[in-house]
Amino acid sequence: MAEFLSLHDAVARYVEDGATLAMEGFTHLIPFAAGHEVIRQRKRDLTLIRMTPDLLYDQMIGAGCAKRLIFSWGGNPGVGSLHRLRDAVEKGYPYPVEIFEHSHAAMACAFEAGAAGLPLAVLRGYVGSDLPKVNSQIKFIECPFSGERLAAVPSIRPDVGIVHAQRADRRGNVLVEGIVGVQKEVVLAAGRSIVTVEEVVDDLAAGPNACVIPAWAIDAISVTKHGAYPSYAHGYYPRDNAFYKAWDAIARDRDAFDVWLQDNVFTQGDDT
Amino acid sequence: MSDRYTAAEMMTVTASRALSNGSTCFVGIGLPSEAANLARLTHAPEVVLIYESGTLQTKPDVLPLSIGDGELCETALTTVSVPEMFRYWLQGGHVDVGFLGTAQIDRYCNLNTTLIGDYREPKVRLPGGGGAPEIATNAREVFITVKHSTRTFVEAVDFVTTVGFGRDGTARDGVPNIGRGPTRVITDLCVMKPDAETKDLVVISLHPGVTREQVREATGWEIRFAEVLESTPEPDDNELTILRELKARTDRHHAGGQAADQTDRGSKA
Numbered sequence: 245m246a247e248f249l250s251l252h253d254a255v256a257r258y259v260e261d262g263a264t265l266a267m268e269g270f271t272h273l274i275p276f277a278a279g280h281e282v283i284r285q286r287k288r289d290l291t292l293i294r295m296t297p298d299l300l301y302d303q304m305i306g307a308g309c310a311k312r313l314i315f316s317w318g319g320n321p322g323v324g325s326l327h328r329l330r331d332a333v334e335k336g337y338p339y340p341v342e343i344f345e346h347s348h349a350a351m352a353c354a355f356e357a358g359a360a361g362l363p364l365a366v367l368r369g370y371v372g373s374d375l376p377k378v379n380s381q382i383k384f385i386e387c388p389f390s391g392e393r394l395a396a397v398p399s400i401r402p403d404v405g406i407v408h409a410q411r412a413d414r415r416g417n418v419l420v421e422g423i424v425g426v427q428k429e430v431v432l433a434a435g436r437s438i439v440t441v442e443e444v445v446d447d448l449a450a451g452p453n454a455c456v457i458p459a460w461a462i463d464a465i466s467v468t469k470h471g472a473y474p475s476y477a478h479g480y481y482p483r484d485n486a487f488y489k490a491w492d493a494i495a496r497d498r499d500a501f502d503v504w505l506q507d508n509v510f511t512q513g514d515d516t
Numbered sequence: 517m518s519d520r521y522t523a524a525e526m527m528t529v530t531a532s533r534a535l536s537n538g539s540t541c542f543v544g545i546g547l548p549s550e551a552a553n554l555a556r557l558t559h560a561p562e563v564v565l566i567y568e569s570g571t572l573q574t575k576p577d578v579l580p581l582s583i584g585d586g587e588l589c590e591t592a593l594t595t596v597s598v599p600e601m602f603r604y605w606l607q608g609g610h611v612d613v614g615f616l617g618t619a620q621i622d623r624y625c626n627l628n629t630t631l632i633g634d635y636r637e638p639k640v641r642l643p644g645g646g647g648a649p650e651i652a653t654n655a656r657e658v659f660i661t662v663k664h665s666t667r668t669f670v671e672a673v674d675f676v677t678t679v680g681f682g683r684d685g686t687a688r689d690g691v692p693n694i695g696r697g698p699t700r701v702i703t704d705l706c707v708m709k710p711d712a713e714t715k716d717l718v719v720i721s722l723h724p725g726v727t728r729e730q731v732r733e734a735t736g737w738e739i740r741f742a743e744v745l746e747s748t749p750e751p752d753d754n755e756l757t758i759l760r761e762l763k764a765r766t767d768r769h770h771a772g773g774q775a776a777d778q779t780d781r782g783s784k785a
């Protein structure tokens with residue numbers, strides 16, 4: 245049953261060094277505030293999982309939280325590279341990061357299979373691609389009924405899943421609106437889940453087919469206003485495209501990044 | 517080249533004309549998105565645009581900066597989860613055209629968006645595959661639009677992120693439930709199509725004012741030309757006006773797309 249915790253306490257309780265951690269949100273509802281809390285608590289040796297690492301994992305990798313990354317598209321959308329990720333992959337700074345690279349279809353299927361409690365996902369994918377040559381997580385199997393050759397990837401069942409959503413009711417039921425990505429899949433696939441929300445309301449006002457995650461499927465809820473900024477929260481605030489563009493210059497330079505981290509992460513948060 | 521339009525406009529308009537009205541198109545970000553929306557705003561008002569963020573039948577007023585911009589969701593018929601997008605709508609066989617860009621392309625239309633150099637020691641690390649590997653095999657056919665240069669059009673891609681016809685042109689042979697693959701490549705110089713037999717790219721149409729020599733110089737292999745080489749039709753005034761308005765709207769939107777209550781937040785989260 246969902247317990248309302250401060251972001252600090254939720255991360256301190258559930259995210260351990262060495263954990264596999266999936267923080268999702270497909271361009272929309274990226275849990276930046278939670279990621280910054282992970283950085284502040286100096287978590288180390290994490291296996292980070294996200295379809296699009298985005299600025300969030302660029303920041304967490306640059307801050308030294310990660311030893312491994314599982315992903316399917318590692319750019320700054322509409323802008324260019326993720327320079328902290330590249331520095332880690334190309335030069336091992338601040339630490340080497342081992343990468344397992346997929347396609348979106350495979351990762352989406354792997355999250356869904358994780359939510360379904362299955363050990364693997366099957367898809368009609370990776371035909372003719374070199375990705376299976378460099379990622380040992382991609383195999384091919386034969387359909388026992390048709391004989392068709394299909395791709396198989398291990399399901400994603402992270403130790404901890406973190407997502408951001410618009411709102412929770414007072415019992416801890418959560419409503420996700422807009423681009424829902426793999427939000428529900430991550431929560432259900434994870435051993436422990438933390439959901440940050442913009443606000444708590446008396447009534448979710450959810451339609452019968454809305455994307456609602458019940459309180460009893462969530463471990464912790466942290467009320468975190470602007471928790472997805474500089475990505476966006478549909479109905480609350482827009483994506484800060486100017487910041488995504490400005491990030492390029494910050495992330496290109498190790499010193500500029502360290503200054504940014506100090507000013508915007510380490511000196512922020514519950515306990516400052 | 518004309519003083520009425522730029523080479524980039526020629527490319528976008530030509531790419532937009534490739535999309536037929538009523539077709540269903542899975543759209544990549546960047547040039548494909550620009551072309552697909554121009555098609556929707558001109559000759560193909562009933563074209564169905566799908567983006568991998570789960571936005572089905574979307575009609576954005578401005579071009580998205582990212583694949584998951586709120587604009588795509590707000591103007592969509594409906595928005596589904598990302599697993600549903602890839603499993604039901606793409607793999608399930610509901611997409612006519614996958615419209616892709618790329619960093620590198622070779623004579624067999626293999627696409628590389630992963631890296632330049634060696635995988636374990638890359639010279640330049642690129643973003644990776646995203647949706648493209650499965651768009652290219654599960655859509656009925658694939659259009660590719662990209663600026664023409666020897667950096668992009670290479671003899672052999674450093675990495676096959678997304679298959680065209682494989683290293684020898686036969687990667688789709690005998691594979692069940694696979695799309696036709698790339699059927700045209702539109703650049704700022706010309707239009708190319710894979711040879712029906714060998715699958716290597718052949719220039720079928722030169723844009724007005726472009727010479728064979730220019731195409732040869734911008735291509736990293738000995739490119740073939742069709743026996744009957746056509747001249748690509750020029751953009752008309754309506755297409756140019758709508759394209760320029762779309763781009764101006766987009767620039768204004770992304771420059772001022774920040775809510776007033778966040779301007780004082782700077783880079784803080």
